[in-house]
Amino acid sequence: MRALVTGGLGFIGSHVIEALLAEGIDVVAVDNLSTGSRKNEIDGATYRIEDLADTPDEILLDSDYVFHLAALPRIQPSFSEPVEHEEVNVVLTIRLLQRVMQSKRLKKLVFSSSSAVYGNPEQTPTPEDARIAPLSPYALQKYAAEQYCLLLGERFDLPVIALRYFNPYGPRSFNANNPYNAYSSVVGIFTNQKKSGSPLTITGDGLQERDFIDVRDVARANLAAARSPLTNRVYNVGTGSPISILELARRLDHPIEHVGPRLGEARITHADISRITAELDWRPAISIDEGVAELCAE
Template identity: 35%
Template sequence: MRAAVTGAAGFIGSHLCAHLLAAGDAVVGIDVLTDYYDPARKRRNLAEAFRSPAFSFHPLDVLDPRTDALLDDVDVVYHLAGQPGVRPSWGREFALYTRHNVLATQRLLESVRDRPLRKFVHASSSSVYGDADRFPTPETACPAPVSPYGVTKLAAEHLCELYRTTYGVPTVSLRLFSVYGPRQRPDMAFARLIAAAAGGPPFPLYGDGEQTRDFTYVRDVVVAMRDVACSGFTGIANLGGGRPVSMRQAIAAVERVAGRVALDRRPALPGDARHTGADITVAARGFGFRPRTGLEDGLAAMAAHPAPEVSQE
């Protein structure tokens, strides 16, 4: 297949590009290289992809009209571009979240609505659920985001569903649960934990540490993305690791593979869901999703490929 990947230089995007290329696909990578973290680090994320003659990279904003031509003859669009992060999404920064998560998604859907796409795969987030009242949480649970970030991801989902039901665009929104692995963004928990174990800054633990997350290894996620593109499934599906653990348990797991972690205990922050856990029945039935990577195996892979630097904020 010929695929376009937005957000190609990011954590998940760079893994997806490598996976698609290994599967024999041609890949058009699109990424505006925002300064949410070091753009040079994002370019390094694509080192493996750049070795393939089937890969081309275009440092463009999805909202730039020049992206339209890049979608010519594309079979699948993987839309991973967006403004990440729950905690920074409050206040003045919200304009960035609406631009990169909502407006960019609508612009891309408009660009593809009359094209004969095989699939439009949108990377959504478990943040759309907020503090769910059922665990594991099925897709039928009423979304109730507790952060502005979650609101924008839910809005993008609604846009995908509108274009699917109104114009027949074959969209899939995958609600990703706490993805981790090598090249994880420097602001994310496991990147900070492994850096702390290696002698970096203490890990900021917000709240009591009993909050739970359904950690999902990045390789499992990108395999599922291509699998759903090759399937007949459309709509919304959860992608989770299948075994939620508390932050205390996650810290203990990091210590077993990487060494002792110094903690900086802080109060809980608004916008952080207390618990997350994915019911993956829809994905399993729809396109054969099954998480294959255990937490400690995934953490060992991260520890073996440490990031060059980690944000301390």
Template identity: 45%
Template sequence: MKALVTGGAGFIGSHLVDHLVAEGLDVVVVDNLSMGDLHNVKHRDEVTIYVEDVRNEKFMQQLLQEEQPDYIYFLAAVASVADSIERPAETHSVNQTAVFNMLEYIRKTNLPIKQFLFTSSAAVYGNLPELPKKEDSRVDPLSPYAIDKYATERFVLAYGELYDLPTVCVRFFNVYGPGQNPSSPYSGVLSIL
């Protein structure tokens, strides 16, 4: 079995890569290292790593055809609300268009995958007061980042239904743990504490 992890050199992605390697999967990582670091991947010598941007559509299509991953974990993102406000077009191209392009290529070529997982964010809930948040809680995305994450969730799930693709979405909340850089502008309050 083979897994493709976009954003696999980031904090969350590198932990996923290490877990997948430990489970015996062949792992392929695509990361442009804008927020990730190859040193985050403990099993670097056991995975195939491409330092490339997920927006490079030609590269991503060629990679999918050559590697034929069974599982695709789409973690690549510009994960900063502030960046999305300052540079909405650029962050949109990563956080939504790159995902859409990959889904469309999978659909058009009937690429035989077992699962496509998209990682979203609790930012989709905005400042709504209801607690605890649940998957069916109301959403109120307040930034281009949150809007892209929510809209992309809808694309991923709709593609699953309309084109019989095995898709799933997850929303991360306050992720923290070993190896996280608390001084990073992308780290949440829990990692700083």
């Protein structure tokens, strides 16, 4: 078995690769280092440092699974550079779909989407069929890309599943060089600030709530989606147990400092995970307290 992981040097991609290698699956990872880092290389995987558009067709067509994580996950810059972000987050996904349509061995394409598509949800916990109301170009692009996966997958009999990640965090999540990354979880920022002796910076009043999901649980969700016989489905990947940013900071028992709020971010994220639990037999295994304690001990 062989898997292709786009964005394989990113925070989440590196953990997906670890999970695949642990299952004895050969992995080829593609990353152009626009947001990824060579520090995230995992022994045993083959890396190609290039734009996905430059990856030879034979590599795509020789893969049993494709995990598409390559993106520009930058919320604030997506406002000032919407065309650049559209090219990467939407057009690149369409082109990937067109190329893998020619594959005779593809078992599943798993697309990494985002809970940002819900905006400020009307329902909490939020199910997959809730109203879509993006608050940023990045969120809109994630929704457009996942819908292209579903539409083209249905039309051309392409087995695809889209996973809407809520708030991933965990080892390798903090990247000081990319502060606007949607995956630069406040958990990683807080634990880094605590280790460096800086106050924990809370945007706004801190009462915004987040459904934090450990990245290793996210990786397991990717494997569950790949193995499932179901196709053309969307699943939330969260815990169903949100916590306020202020409460998270208090649990770290460290000085707090408030800064101005950021535009384009939801007031609450709270996943309804009943569908993924029932259909993929997946459920989170790592609590926020366990994950944070591990990060603080590193």
